[in-house]
Amino acid sequence: xxxxxxxxxxxxxxxxxxxxxxxxxxxxxxxxxxxxxxxxxxxxxxxxxxxxxxxxxxxxxxxxxxxxxxxxxxxxxxxxxxxxxxxxxxxxxxxxxxxxxxxxxxxxxxxxxxxxxxxxxxxxxxxxxxxxxxxxxxxxxxxxxxxxxxxxxxxxxxxxxxxxxxxxxxxxxxxxxxxxxxxxxxxxxxxxxxxxxxxxxxxxxxxxxxxxxxxxxxxxxxxxxxxxxxxxxxxxxxxxxxxxxxxxxxxxxxxxxxxxxxxxxxxxxxxxxxxxxxxxxxxxxxxxxxxxxxxxxxxxxxxxxxxxxxxxxxxxxxxxxxxxx
Amino acid sequence: xxxxxxxxxxxxxxxxxxxxxxxxxxxxxxxxxxxxxxxxxxxxxxxxxxxxxxxxxxxxxxxxxxxxxxxxxxxxxxxxxxxxxxxxxxxxxxxxxxxxxxxxxxxxxxxxxxxxxxxxxxxxxxxxxxxxxxxxxxxxxxxxxxxxxxxxxxxxxxxxxxxxxxxxxxxxxxxxxxxxxxxxxxxxxxxxxxxxxxxxxxxxxxxxxxxxxxxxxxxxxxxxxxxxxxxxxxxxxxxxxxxxxxxxxxxxxxxxxxxxxxxxxxxxxxxxxxxxxxxxxxxxxxxxxxxxxxxxxxxxxxxxxxxxxxxxxxxxxxxxxxxxx
Numbered sequence: 001x002x003x004x005x006x007x008x009x010x011x012x013x014x015x016x017x018x019x020x021x022x023x024x025x026x027x028x029x030x031x032x033x034x035x036x037x038x039x040x041x042x043x044x045x046x047x048x049x050x051x052x053x054x055x056x057x058x059x060x061x062x063x064x065x066x067x068x069x070x071x072x073x074x075x076x077x078x079x080x081x082x083x084x085x086x087x088x089x090x091x092x093x094x095x096x097x098x099x100x101x102x103x104x105x106x107x108x109x110x111x112x113x114x115x116x117x118x119x120x121x122x123x124x125x126x127x128x129x130x131x132x133x134x135x136x137x138x139x140x141x142x143x144x145x146x147x148x149x150x151x152x153x154x155x156x157x158x159x160x161x162x163x164x165x166x167x168x169x170x171x172x173x174x175x176x177x178x179x180x181x182x183x184x185x186x187x188x189x190x191x192x193x194x195x196x197x198x199x200x201x202x203x204x205x206x207x208x209x210x211x212x213x214x215x216x217x218x219x220x221x222x223x224x225x226x227x228x229x230x231x232x233x234x235x236x237x238x239x240x241x242x243x244x245x246x247x248x249x250x251x252x253x254x255x256x257x258x259x260x261x262x263x264x265x266x267x268x269x270x271x272x273x274x275x276x277x278x279x280x281x282x283x284x285x286x287x288x289x290x291x292x293x294x295x296x297x298x299x300x301x302x303x304x305x306x307x308x309x310x311x312x313x314x315x316x317x318x319x320x321x322x323x324x325x
Numbered sequence: 326x327x328x329x330x331x332x333x334x335x336x337x338x339x340x341x342x343x344x345x346x347x348x349x350x351x352x353x354x355x356x357x358x359x360x361x362x363x364x365x366x367x368x369x370x371x372x373x374x375x376x377x378x379x380x381x382x383x384x385x386x387x388x389x390x391x392x393x394x395x396x397x398x399x400x401x402x403x404x405x406x407x408x409x410x411x412x413x414x415x416x417x418x419x420x421x422x423x424x425x426x427x428x429x430x431x432x433x434x435x436x437x438x439x440x441x442x443x444x445x446x447x448x449x450x451x452x453x454x455x456x457x458x459x460x461x462x463x464x465x466x467x468x469x470x471x472x473x474x475x476x477x478x479x480x481x482x483x484x485x486x487x488x489x490x491x492x493x494x495x496x497x498x499x500x501x502x503x504x505x506x507x508x509x510x511x512x513x514x515x516x517x518x519x520x521x522x523x524x525x526x527x528x529x530x531x532x533x534x535x536x537x538x539x540x541x542x543x544x545x546x547x548x549x550x551x552x553x554x555x556x557x558x559x560x561x562x563x564x565x566x567x568x569x570x571x572x573x574x575x576x577x578x579x580x581x582x583x584x585x586x587x588x589x590x591x592x593x594x595x596x597x598x599x600x601x602x603x604x605x606x607x608x609x610x611x612x613x614x615x616x617x618x619x620x621x622x623x624x625x626x627x628x629x630x631x632x633x634x635x636x637x638x639x640x641x642x643x644x645x646x647x648x649x650x
Binding site for chain 2: 001002004005006008009012013014016018019021022023027028030034035036037038039040042044045046047048050051052053054083085086088089090091092097098099102103106110117119120121122123124125126127128129130131133135137139141143146
C-alpha cells in the first residue's frame, strides 16, 4: 500500500517556486528566491522508525535505537551528496518509560549526530499507551549545486552507466542495521571530485533499491526525451561485495550468502550510476580503494529490461526482493 | 517527565555556528555562512500527534486529523513570526488501514498546507501494529530577521509589557482543536508593522503557556543582565476573551467558562508581550480590531512573582494548569 500511496501523492504534486525537488527521492530540495532573499539548496529528509517494525527494544539497546533513528536520515543525506546542518526529532514514548531510558536513547542519537556535525536543534516528546516511535528530520546543504553539478537523483541512470556501490551487503539483521556508518564523507568526496549520475542508499535491499533506480530513471528519460527506452540491470554476481554477516546468516538460513546480499536490506550503502570512464578515474584514486571509502563496480545498466545476474558462463533473471518491515 | 527531559537536553546543548536558536522555543533557527554560501534565517519546527493522545479517530474524521497535524506546526511558525516554505510528514499507520483512509488523511493535511502556501515536499509512510501517529516538520523563512527585528522568542517579556492575545479561549475540545486557524497572516502583519517582544502559541493552555513565557523570560533576563528580577503576570479577568465553546462546556463541566479559557489548551492563539505605547498604536489599527486579526490586551507582566487574576475589586492567585495529553 505504501508504494501505491506514494504514487498517488506524487500525482497530486503541483509546481511550487521554491521546490527544486519534491516527493519521491531520498530527500527534497528547497531553493530559490523568497521575500527578496536567496535560499541556497536546502535538503530535507525525514524517516520514522517504530518498535516491532524497525527495531525490537527487547534485543537492541535504546542507545543504538536512538543512533539508528538519526543514522537512517544521515544515509539519505549521503545519498543526495549533501552536508547535514541540523536535525529535529519527535518521540512517542511508551507511558512506562522512565527518564533514564529516554536519556539513553537521546545520548545514542546525539553521539552520532555530533560525529557528523549535525546539531539536534529541536523536537517534540510525548508519552502514550502505544509503542516507541521516533521520527527524525534532517536538513542539509546541497553540495552538488555548490559544486555546479546536477543533484544526485534516483532517476539519473542511463544505458551503459556502471552500477557502483560502497561497502558490502547482506546479513545486516545480525546487528549492522543498528550501527552502520552513513556514507557522508564518501559522498562529499565524490561530489567534489567526480561526476555521479544517479544515487540512492540501500534501505529495502540492494536488488529492490537498484530496481527502483532503474524504473525511476526509465520514467525520467521518457519524460525528458519522449522516447521510451527500456532500462535494466546486469550484475556480475562474482563482483558483488558480500558481507561476512551474509555468510554467517547463510549457515542457518538455508539461503546463499549472495541471496542475502541482494535481498536483506538495511545495509545503508550507496548505489551510484557512473560513466565507465569516470569509474576508471575512480579506480586510480587510492582513497577510493579501502575501508569506508571503497567503491566497487558490480554491473551496468543495459537497454534490456529486467534484473539479470551474470556468471562466468550463464545469465539468470533475478526477482528483486527486499526487507519488508 | 517531558519537562525534565527537555531541561536535560537543553543542558547538553553546545554552541554551533549555524544554530541561531536551538532547543526550547516554538521553533529553532538555522542561519549563517556554510561552505561559502549564506543561509538566511530558516526556521524548523516539529510536532507529533498520536491516537488517543491528541485525537480519537473514532470521533474525528481522518481529514481533520491530517489537518491538525499540519496546523499545529503552522501555529508554531506563526508564533515565531515566520513564513512557512515546506512541510514533511511521517506516518505510522495501523496495519488495518486501507488506501482510501490514508488518502483522506493526506487530503486533509494537503488542504490546509495549500491554504498557507506550504508545499508538502516529502515524508515516510510505514504500517505497523500500533496506533496512528503523524509527525510533521515545517520549514519557514524568518521574517523578523528580514525586517531587521529581533526574533520572536518565548523569553522576551519584561516588566510592564502588556499581555496581548489573538482570538478567544476555552472549550477547544468541542471541536476547535481540530479546525483552528493558525495565525500566520496576523503574525506576518505584526512583524512588518509592529514591535513584538515575546511570542508563543497556546497549546497546553493560556495560563500554562503564559507562565512558561514568564519563567523563560525571567531566566533570559537573569542571563543577560546578571540581575535577578521577579516576573509575574496580572490578568484582568474581565478582559480575557472567552470563546462561546467555553460557555457551552461550562454548562456540563461544573467549571466556569473563565476557568476553561485559562486551562483548556489547544486554542492555538498567539500570546504576545508588547510595550504599552506599541499596543496603543495597535489599538488604532482597524485591521487589528476584528475577526482573525483581532488583538486583545488581557493584562501585563509585573515585578511581582506569580500568576494573578484581577477583578474590579479583588486580586486572586491562580495556579496555572493545562491540558495534559
